[in-house]
Amino acid sequence: MAAALRAQVLVPLEVNGPVTNRVNMVVLAEGYTAAQQGQFLRDATNLMANFFAAEPYSAYRGHFNAYALFVASAESGSDHPTTGGPYRNTYFNSAYEFYDYVITIPPNGLDPDPAHGVGKVEQLVEQWLPEADIVVLLVNDIQPGGSSGVGGPTGRSNRLPIITALNPFPPYSDIVVHESGHFFAGLVDEYTNAYPGYVPVEAPNATRQTQRDRIPWNAWIEPDTPVPTPNDWQWADVVGLFEGAQYQATGWYRPRFDCKMRTLGMPFCEVCREQIVRAIYDKVRPWDDVRPAGELLHANAGQTLRFEVDLVEPVSGALAVTWLTNGVPVAGSSGPVLVLDPASLGAGRHQVELRVADPTPWVRTDPEQRLRATWTWEVLVGGPVLRWTAVGGAAGGRPWFTLEGPAGGSVVLERSADLSAWQPFLTNTAWSGRWDYTNDLPEQGGMEFFRAVWQP
Template identity: 30%
Template sequence: MPPGNPGRLAPSLAALVLLSAAVLPAVLEVASPAPFDAIGSSGPVPDRAVPPHTTAVRADLRAVGTAPTVDIRRTGAPANRITLVLLGDGYTEDQQELFRRQADLAWHALMDIEPFRSYQGFFNIRRVEVVSPVSGIAETENHSRKPNTPLGMHFWCEGTARLLCADESATARYAGEGEGPQYLIALANSTEYGGAGGTGVTTLAGGSPDAGRIIQHEIGHTVGDLGDEYDSAPDDSDYPNLAAVNAEEMSRTHVKWWHWLGAQSPDGGGTVGAYRSTNGVYRPTADSVMRTLGGTYNLPSREAIIEQLYRRVSPMDPPVPAAGAVSGRPRLQVRPVALAGPRQLRVDWRVDGVPVEPQTPDRTWLDTDTLALAPGRSVNVSATVRDTTDWVRDEAFRDQRMTKTVTWTLKG
């Protein structure tokens, strides 16, 4: 979704990059202003196309845009999952194993941070093994040289040293069209420090020692539509984790993260409030991964990410049998999208509006043979799948997007 109101094009940052990795924990640096987008190649905002960052690389090299594709993790049908598509640039045929290792480290790092850890079942992971005729990409010391790499990745994008960009149209061609939403993640064969997020392609240097922490930050822009919380970021409050008003005004007017004020921060470092950065914009907590690499997402950011996931993924895969009229006494089954950990989506069953208890501990199926139906009488059996996480406090959104009910009609 675009920042601010849906359908409104708001100028902000195309991608937000990082200062030298020599300072740990690293603080983030800002790129030059450009359209900020939070969708992948098949996202739901067709009126906000982001142009490719570069078209200087030889067009004929990328004209076909095909490469071996491997599904390395599949949690469900792509139509109801978000597919993370990992592509490499500057990896020769002999370096494909290096790309595979670096790609695995990247997506594992992403799934190590909440809320992605708990909601990893919402993602399929695919790897596209793009073979480059040359090793490496255009780095800082040779940024005037443009190697003939398939994705055209290079540092010094838009005049910013650590901003790592790719030809988005070429990357999309290699990724291909998916059955459902996709986010494209391009890894450069480089050990240099940098990356980008929030546009059609999230980028990082696959060989950087900080690659895992970089993707945790950059994907916050891309998936959660989050803004940067560090002091040197632009004074743009048009993101769910940034505000132009203090806590008192939030509480009085019920704007931004007012419903989180006073909650304990996930990192144990204080409570959610309104912390003023030197650029004049307020952030929810003293620190977070959107401010300092290696941190955690604060509660308003977690909620924003989860809500974006549910804008793309239904809490339930198609039931068995399909909803509607059914004959006989079938076993009715729902298929909630699985969470990682002990908490799962809640399932409640009703017969003509009256709650009934299913036969299994996970509550995912109901044996209709146990229902006493009078001959010739029809009943409606419904199952409701609901995400009850306390990481979301927007109950209207929970009712609209995080809850789904299916109904079957049985005749006695």
């Protein structure tokens, strides 16, 4: 029964891979009645289309999964206490708190009980999609508004939702994209108007530093760009150090004259876009699977080894794939498959390493190496299977034998009187796969044993 219920309620909007290796989004219904379930699914689909139309989400769309989770409310819409109503009976008790733009759910200034809002979100997400990374509460109200976390920009966690009103018209359809910058990538608002009680902090897109080499986004600032940068349109097309960010008109700086974290409808600037890409790779490896699955492999010369990787590639460009054996790149191998003859390695223990990186120009600094991943196999290579195919005695009691096996390398004959101490006495340096040998060595007296050892 639980499986059937899940199939009816949790609706895939876009599935590009396993939930264990994707950024998983879930859109929850708020202020939709039972009769409006179809409308919610259409609205959620349009919401995600707007989301994936924005860069860098468009280029990394394949790194995401998206689902819709319908929960019926008794009435449509949301509360508007700051304008004297209307008031609606909804599942998550959303309200346009502070002024008729910031939407929150309890606990908030109207209701301190998290069980009436955030607690319901946590319970549903844990039940239906515990792997969720981004939770969106879609409010069925045409009045523009939203927030991320609880009580405006001061609190966030992976179980607190991005809240956005249903408004399909630009720039308000961009609210969920702006809020994702907070919720998912740790970006801060770049507004300059005061927000009482807000405490600014160093962030990927905000700083107090004015010394060029200490600016977090210094890699994006050209040498001829003045620091601080004049706050006018003459410098609107460059990354610099513009005063005004995090609700502070002075003393705090942002990377661009304008950006989505400052103005709805604008694209993310280079610095914010870079941080979002790094956040994506914090959740998603550049591959879904590697084969063989084990990290320790046994192989014999003449046995082909095949290594494969299922890449998770961005839309905008290919990943850089490098294969190495014992730390040395394999020439001509830059694709998702490597076919290797163990004989080329030789007998013994070897390493085969896979390195995958995203060379996107959208990321100039990656101190945690999030855009790179490696996988290493240990390969134990033995010699080829050698077989005594005929054994006999020649005149004078001399033993003879025929030795056969895969061609390549060389074969060394060794002898022993006790199966413990072995002495090499002859090498076939032109091993073609067959050796007819008659022993002409003087007898050592007593029992004597022979063995053949392959060498690369």
